Amino acid sequence: MSLPTENTPLLENGNGHDHRKPFATRVLDVFKAEGQPSWLKSYKFFFFGSWFNVLLLFVPLSVISHHLxxxxxLRFSFSFVAIIPLASLLGTATEQLSLELGQTLSGLLNASFGNAVEIIVGISALMQGEVRIVQTSLLGSILSNLLLVLGCSFLAGGLRYSESNFQVTAAQASSSLMTLSCITLVIPAAYHSAKSHVGGVDNSTLTFINAIDVVSDGSDLEHIYASGLKIISRGTAILLLGVYVAYLYFQLKSHAHLFKADDEEEHEEAEMNTVSAGFALLGITVVTSFCADYLVASIEETAERYSIPKAFIGLILLPIVANAAEHVTSIWMALKNKMELTIGICVGSSIQISAFVVPLLVIVGWISGHDLTLYFADFETIVLFVSVLLVNFLIQDGKSNYMEGLMLVTLYLVIALAFWVS
Structure with missing residues (x-):
């Protein structure tokens, strides 16, 4: 064993880090994991890796237009466009962080941040009392993924290949959960339809209720029905979250082989190191929350001044912004004949919204005192039901073509037209 000399780094620790280095350098050494990209390379990829990021110029315009x-x-348009690149960056940060965390944590991270824009816009609208915007934007996100994105993907893939195949068992499992989520929205609508009108209650029921001094007039009866609707919605939200957790385990662990394509590629190399991806995800989430708040605040005035139905804004316009990056990715995967990935993006994103985001916002509203229930208008419930029904019919054979894509897109355009005149 040699004795130390004047050139021996006495301050070197067991990990080989020289403590004589400047403090800032040592901090960077700690954060920079072995074999991972540098911070400079990470953020260069993050901000310059997509043409979507040119639209980041609208973020400061959104802030300026709101405060002035x-x-x-203008306020609506700037915020509207600003959210497009922010949604793309959220997806990029989530994907890069997922590559280093393993399958289970990756799945949980994608479940949490995969629809971050919908969650942020939903919470912002809920805190401002815009319950209808919350409901229509969530419903619109489901319909956008199921009909518009999946339809365009089938259409694009069908124009390049005469027929595309995908794993039917996994697709059926996903669509079945989507159907369950849809049914949970039908039940509150049926309850409301049957119970909300006092005139529709028979005399014997009214006599019984009055005999036990529960109500004295119709308004009290309406209050009871409203309370029942809240109980149904909140209980269902908790159960749906439980089912969603089970679905994650089903997808990531017990039956993961069903969700893997036969020609699945090798593990993708990360373009960002873990810490930089985490900071990027946090920062973009904060910026998105401000832009979403400005967007929601401008909806009421924009709708009234320019005679645009609020339902159309919530159901058609907002989901297109929130899902812009997913739209491009899904169609691109279809053009590569990777239909498992396309189904996973479209149906999987719809499941995240219906079984995770919607129940989550119901619970957030419960905690914050903003009543959000699973009761959607009868027309909206029927629209969702027939959309899920059509998707189930089209994917049950494990094949897709351009004609199926055309059917899905046509139904979406019919629904958009109906909400424009609503």
């Missing part, structure tokens, strides 16, 4: 109280259409 410009015209409602």
């Amino acid at each position: 109280n410009w015209d409602a259409a």
